[in-house]
Amino acid sequence: MLEDLSKSLKDSMKKIANAMFVDEKLIDELVKDLQRTLLKADVNVLLVFQLTKDIKHRALNEKPSEGISKKEYIIRIVYEELVKFLGEEREEIKISKKKPFKIMLVGLFGSGKTTSIGKLAKYYTKRGYKVASVGLDVHRPAAPDQLEQVSKQVMIDCYVDKSDKDPLKIYKKFEKNLEKYDIVLIDTAGRDALSDDLISELKKLNDTIKPDENLLVISADIGQAAQKQAESFHKACGITGIIVTKMDGTAKAGGALAAATVTKAKIKFIGIGEKVDDLEHFNPKGFVSRLLGMGDLETLLEKTKFAISEDKAKDMTEKMLKGDFTLIDLYEQMEAMNKMGSLNKIMELVPGFGGLKDKMPKEIFDVQEDKLKKWKFIMDSMTMEEKQNPDIIDKSRIDRIAKGSGTTTAEVKELLKHYRQSKKMLKMMKSGGMSEKSLEKMMRKFKGKFKF
Numbered sequence: 001m002l003e004d005l006s007k008s009l010k011d012s013m014k015k016i017a018n019a020m021f022v023d024e025k026l027i028d029e030l031v032k033d034l035q036r037t038l039l040k041a042d043v044n045v046l047l048v049f050q051l052t053k054d055i056k057h058r059a060l061n062e063k064p065s066e067g068i069s070k071k072e073y074i075i076r077i078v079y080e081e082l083v084k085f086l087g088e089e090r091e092e093i094k095i096s097k098k099k100p101f102k103i104m105l106v107g108l109f110g111s112g113k114t115t116s117i118g119k120l121a122k123y124y125t126k127r128g129y130k131v132a133s134v135g136l137d138v139h140r141p142a143a144p145d146q147l148e149q150v151s152k153q154v155m156i157d158c159y160v161d162k163s164d165k166d167p168l169k170i171y172k173k174f175e176k177n178l179e180k181y182d183i184v185l186i187d188t189a190g191r192d193a194l195s196d197d198l199i200s201e202l203k204k205l206n207d208t209i210k211p212d213e214n215l216l217v218i219s220a221d222i223g224q225a226a227q228k229q230a231e232s233f234h235k236a237c238g239i240t241g242i243i244v245t246k247m248d249g250t251a252k253a254g255g256a257l258a259a260a261t262v263t264k265a266k267i268k269f270i271g272i273g274e275k276v277d278d279l280e281h282f283n284p285k286g287f288v289s290r291l292l293g294m295g296d297l298e299t300l301l302e303k304t305k306f307a308i309s310e311d312k313a314k315d316m317t318e319k320m321l322k323g324d325f326t327l328i329d330l331y332e333q334m335e336a337m338n339k340m341g342s343l344n345k346i347m348e349l350v351p352g353f354g355g356l357k358d359k360m361p362k363e364i365f366d367v368q369e370d371k372l373k374k375w376k377f378i379m380d381s382m383t384m385e386e387k388q389n390p391d392i393i394d395k396s397r398i399d400r401i402a403k404g405s406g407t408t409t410a411e412v413k414e415l416l417k418h419y420r421q422s423k424k425m426l427k428m429m430k431s432g433g434m435s436e437k438s439l440e441k442m443m444r445k446f447k448g449k450f451k452f
Contacts (some may be wrong), residue, residue: 005254006291008037013075013292022070027059041254042223055081082288090283091266093213100184106202106233107217109190112245116217117185118150119279129182135160136167137189147187154276168208199236206237213240220246223255230260241268248273325423327379327387375415381405390419
């Protein structure tokens, strides 16, 4: 997520961590680095200058408390000001007991509203809510079909009427049916640009439906234009929150994040990938912590809770700490990781593990579901002895396993290579060999002293 922005911010923090002493010249260099980094991420220039002005003022005028070095305190200031810049506190949607709790999604054409409905549906069904979707986009011919497909994928009921072109009539037609659901997700029409007829339609829908939440869906790749969108939609229907989509593939996301958070409506979710599970509650503290390479344990624990049982997690942890690691363990871990997201994203959430990614082959972080299924067939063709001790698998055994699983010898070798790389990574994690020298030591000390 935002790798260029994260790398630049971490480089700035390293400069502070490795400095012999702190003076005004060093602080000026830090401010210039931050300005370049944030402007490159498409953050509004006025916002950038105000942020860096606040950082410089605090760095020059505030004195750290006893037991904390000036360098540690400056890193704390950067962290705190970035968190403040992005909205400070995590703001969750509180689902009331009244049925149904109505969430209406609005936004421009192509912003990702329908996809976000699928992700929200998955998010809330995993938490025990009965969810349905309603399609009120009557202008785009494929919209009802797309919503039906997305809803089917996450196994929720979907209400659309492909013959009617009046969104208000469609909603009223299904209103009684919706009373049995805990949450109703409402899809609305988008446009290529904000227009008077879109605003008028949204106002009418808002007055009739009276949603409990109006979520504006903004694509991260629009950068600074997000601010104007947020303000215009807010006037039309009273935006209560924002979802920023496509956070995984753009350098402009900093602009969308910053511009959106200067409005009264805060960012409530971010889309971090294409899968239905790739949706996160936006937590400014955890998000900034992740960007600075300090991890985000709160998000990691939330993901883990829905991917693996507590007993299984404990068992896997004990095995790793003992150094026991078989092909069976590898498969169970990859299966759990697949539910949580890519290993690449998970590593960002673990404090101190950010630098490990650069020391391991890229392919170890990219195991897709189809490959995982194939590897399961390969393991099913192995003996228990081979699964528990893969080092005994020689050329003749590889040939036998490939034939028995209907795969190639190259695919069997790929699995064994992945196993060896994963075992190496676990040894590095156990020994602490992934730390990035002075910065990592400082970050651990920093995290211990400042609870956030």
